[in-house]
Amino acid sequence: MTDTPDPEILVARLLERDALASLLGVELIEAELGRCVLRMTVRPEHLNGYGGGHGGILFSLADIAFAMASNSRGHIAVGINASISYFVGTKEGDVLYARAVELNRSRRLGSYRIDVERADGTLVAAFTGTVHITEKPVA
Amino acid sequence: MTDTPDPEILVARLLERDALASLLGVELIEAELGRCVLRMTVRPEHLNGYGGGHGGILFSLADIAFAMASNSRGHIAVGINASISYFVGTKEGDVLYARAVELNRSRRLGSYRIDVERADGTLVAAFTGTVHITEKPVA
Amino acid sequence: MTDTPDPEILVARLLERDALASLLGVELIEAELGRCVLRMTVRPEHLNGYGGGHGGILFSLADIAFAMASNSRGHIAVGINASISYFVGTKEGDVLYARAVELNRSRRLGSYRIDVERADGTLVAAFTGTVHITEKPVA
């Protein structure tokens, strides 16, 4: 049974091709079917006008985890919508983890929950997103 | 009456200090109290693993417009949460506009709607966000 | 061309069969393809523990408008997700209007924005929702 690629290999390949992940410095920690953990350190270029970590950066980190988890089953999945709540601020040097889990998956739709945490376990932001699942295999 | 800064000048200054806006190439088109229009062109480094514009880029553009509109009244406003729906894909070279309007503003809370459109007027994504308004003036 | 039913007739029929709409007292004001306006008066049984209109009632009114607008084109549409922001409180006797517009519609997905307003035009709540469009005709 070689028709389903190993999710860890598949996600590593997808992440490598994701230009925004490279731009932001997002690393893969682990991936399974429907789940993954990513890591990113808040850099000077990630700050907003007040010197804190930009909300767009937290969203992007969660959004990349969302893409990885939803594509990990081998079919191309396209984001339909997402929402995020921000709980605590971040600052330069903070190490952030995005942990994605699958809430539900049917033939055409999938929903994922991504918690963004600091290295000390504090919940920084909570993200929920839904994808449309296509019939195309992830190349 | 010099205590309320001109929103166009204030937003231009805030945008200049926003490192993510610089990284992404976001430009200010216009700003008024509670409203603004920003522009960004989809670049090679904004693409996802399939060669389309990254959802995180669309969110970031809308999120920056959200920050500019919600801070334009002169008090520091901090994002509480946001949601986005994606309608059509984007590709390298697409010129995108984010148009932010104020839905509601009380002493402590404000809500903003941001439409992200292509130059031809097609609605690419719809964003809604809520801020907590602090008592601190925008410096 | 009799294969597409008149949206006003179709929506009136759907609303009549919607038990929650009857329970809440929701009335149809107008319907077109992808749009509708509904009306509801806040009743004593719609109040929360503090004597104000319940958030669940505002959501339900918007959600019914969402269902009507998304089904108005003649195919059964099923809600995937929705978000709502509340701006001002309501009280017994307030007359509320829900105005639904179509933001986007593809073969399989549709997104709708519903503004809930008081009779004086004040924006009470803003709702956005997405449906999955099935191939089954609305009966």
Added chain:
Amino acid sequence: MTDTPDPEILVARLLERDALASLLGVELIEAELGRCVLRMTVRPEHLNGYGGGHGGILFSLADIAFAMASNSRGHIAVGINASISYFVGTKEGDVLYARAVELNRSRRLGSYRIDVERADGTLVAAFTGTVHITEKPVA
């Protein structure tokens, strides 16, 4: 130390005063500080135009759990916004549980996650909501 009421007693009292909870038949199963579990059975008057449980009913159940959990600490909390994703349909007679947990709570803001499950443990809907916390005690 009698100034903080017992959360189970406080929530029971609040739920009793919630007219929508009575209308829908929502029962309290348990409540702690920042958490609660509610139960509701899908009734004939909760159905949509297609004979399935109405999305507005699922939202209302989750929304009531959100109100109970966010008020359980003894200060009046007012909903700012909420989002819900629907995963599987429900039908008449389904027994539903809403389980609310606190994601974050600061002096002025609180965020809650509510999972709506069938009695067999299937996740039916996922809800996230944010409140503004006032200085007024729950009466």
